[in-house]
Amino acid sequence: MMGWRPPLVLVASWLGLLALLALTVTLAYLPFGSLNSTVAIVIAAIKAAIIAAFFMELWDRGPRLLIFAGAGLFWLGLLLWLGLMDFITRAPA
């Protein structure tokens, strides 16, 4: 283990995540109005993509693993879709 070095791609991804974190915090204090949430969600999605691609090593994997990873995303979509369906169409109190 003495000669082991973390792969460059992991270090770069980690630095990228830290940079995006700094960007999230900085942009949260800028007065974009309702766009603040959109910007934060876009940055969070990029962070998730970096983690999936590089830390989970999905970027060079075969179709079977991509299908399973995609299933996770799809199911998250189901939760958001059906959950929001109630939230958006709920009668006001």
Add this chain to the structure above:
Amino acid sequence: MTEPDYLNSSYTLRSWFLTTDHKRIAILYFASLIAFFFIGGAAATAIRIELATPQADLVSSDTYNRLFTMHGVIMVWFFLIPSIPNTLGNFIVPLMIGARDLAFPRLNLLSWYLFVAGGCVTLFAIVAGGIDTGWTFYTPFSTLYSNSYVIIAVTGIFIAGFSSILTGLNFIVTIHRLRAPGLTWYRLPLFVWSLYATSVILVLATPVLAITLVLLATERFFGVGIFDPKIGGDPLLFQHLFWFYSHPAVYIMILPGMGVVNELISCFSRKPVFGYKFVAWASLAIAAVGFLVWGHHMFVSGQSLLASLVFSFMSFIVAVPSAIKVFNWTATLHKGSLRFDAPMLYALGFLGLFTIGGLTGLFLACLAFDVHATDTYFVVAHFHYIMVGGMVTAYFGGLHYWWPKITGRLYSEYWARTAAVLIFFGFNLTFFPQFVLGAEGMPRRYHVYPPEFQVWNVLSSGGATILAAAYLLPMFYLGYSLFFGSRAPANPWDAPGLEWQTSSPPPELNFESQPVVTRAPYQYRTDFTAEPQNA
């Protein structure tokens, strides 16, 4: 010289507690699950004794709340969910697919340790004073008002959830990667298909439960507004997240039971399962559509009418693949050479009880009826018909079917049949009156009730006594068989599956040589003898 079997390979404690053999880990799970079953059963016993009279004469209201919570939490997370996958599945799946072990043996052992750790933490919460929220931990009671040990209990469940995820991952990878040569997907026994579908749910749903419990703890502990509308939360978000896991969890419980029943009905009808591909894909359909129905638990919560309509419709849709299975099992029985050995009695019991549980589920999927029946004993009866009448009956059936393989011993057929019949009658006497009570309006989770409900409650408590005795019976005759039972041959049921083509109990590495599969499962000749899958 033949290999020693997995039971005789070593006798040290270390060889058990540090084993990576899927068969020994299945036994470790089995022992733990028995303990949890009796703890959960003890709570149920106290509940039924209390409900024998309309007054509160055994426990206080607060203690009663803690009793039914303890019963639900222990039975759902520490018995029903892990029972078939982690005991029978762990033991049988590698044997059924001709593998030496699961894909990740050490992960399998870690899964057991996590399960026990989670169980111990939850038990600590119970011993320290208990939890009074109900197994559903609904907010705002669990976050704002409850003075019981909510955080500790959810921590235990959170830990046990990781055990589920690891088990699911292990089964998925094993079924994809470790199938014997020639064992194509359509040659897999249906038990394996059902566990594959179960594993998909375990992996996709359990993380949502973990996140939900963390959010609950965050609001309760730090006052962060997640579920409380006064501080910016959404009052229904907890229920959405909880049921996104907990409704599919019903299928985590019942799908493995369905898988067991395929094996039993085919073997004791001496026929292949009718419509194999439909039954196989029905498992995956249940797993997928089961994620789209959670809102039927929330019809009276204030959820929007549109959402309720969609969830109601989807709940009817999910009944279709379940019905396909029931019809196909019935068609399998048709013109079969039926044998009424104990496992078959359990399978037939499952068929009837699951059908009643499933059909009453359709009642509850109707918006208008559900408004009347929500939080009544009708719901309690319905889900017990699925989880106990269905899943636990199937578990007992599978346990008897594979007992000779697991232990290398034969049990008393007379006592096994007696227990199967007693469980069927005890179960119906316990839970059928609860349908009547619910329809007449008796709410669940109350221990004081109007005197006109007493007759049905006494019938139910009387049935529970029979059921408890019937559940204890196998402890004695199976325990006796362990020490004094006749030696089991490799294939006592003359079944064609790979697990029956190795010795009983199997050797450490399962097979003397790698089996090669040459035909579909459930192949019985016209004289009702079996053609082994690898012959």
